[in-house]
Amino acid sequence: MKYFLFLFLMSVIVQASNYVVVANKSLHLKKLKEKELKNIFLKKYTMHNGINIFPINLPPNSAIRKRFEKKILKMSHHRMKTYWMKEHYLGYHEPEQKTFEKLIPFLENKRGAISYTRLDALQKDVDIIFVIKNNPKIVVIANKKLHLKNITPIQAKTIFLKKVKKMHNILLVPVNLAILNKERKVFEKKILQLSRSKLQQYWTQEHALGERPPVNLLSPQSVLSFVKKIDGAIGYIPIDALNDKVDIVYEF
DSSP states (O other): OHHHHHHHHHHHHHHHSEEEEEEEEOOOHHHOOOOHHHHTTSSSSEETEEOOEEEEEOOTOOOOHHHHHIIIIIIHHHHHHHHHHHTTTTTTTOEEEEOHHHHHHHHHSTTTTEEEGGGGGOTTTTTEEEEEOSSSSSEEOOGGOOOOOOHHHHHHHHHHHHSSSETTTTTEEEEEOTTTTTTHHHHHIIOOOHHHHHHHHHHHHHHHOOOOEEESSSHHHHHHHHHHHHHTTTEEEEGGGOTTTTEEEEEE
16 A cells, blocks of 8 residues: 555656656655755765765766756856865865766665656655656757856847847857757747747848847757857757757756
8 A cells, every 4th residue: 555655646746747856765864955965965964863975976967967056056066166176175065966877776775865867767665755846848958168057048039039149258059940840849849939930030030130040950969069169059959969068047
């Protein structure tokens, strides 16, 4: 009966989120706030009920880790590296890393362990202590030389309609996914808020003024590679295609 109740609760949570923070049962944790989680993973809070806490990270190129760092730690990967360089001189070291495949077995068996993972990877021998809600499907990414942290949907729209052409004295180079790509359709609907016919009309008018629409690239991997290499480049890709060589500036 308890196992079926567990499955029911999982099905309820999955509707809200794909990512959860989980802990080894030895900690007897029920729920934590974002600030408490941040303090644990920055090693400002290292013990609970007399038990040492062992926060575990996924590898740096993990999309789940990127989501956790942005949502909970509210720090970019670059800022995280700077933080741990400073902490290293004080005798502190960043959390141990485990691959996705090794994470859950480690969490089940390591006393005091705590980490984050996909909901569908869970077993019933860990405690869910936080749900990361509203998991984004698409991220807007920028070349690191732009030094962008966050932009609003309106700013993204003006960039991709080429109303704004420079940021931090660097020429912006927006790039689109291919015209039939599903993420492009979502981007046009949610960010540009223009139908395909309206966009065609817009660029016809802009063409007469000497403007051209953003270049189209075939795949998320080609957009990622382009944004990584080209100064001022900005694009959008599904979050699962992400790595640590670009900056996330908006997600939806």
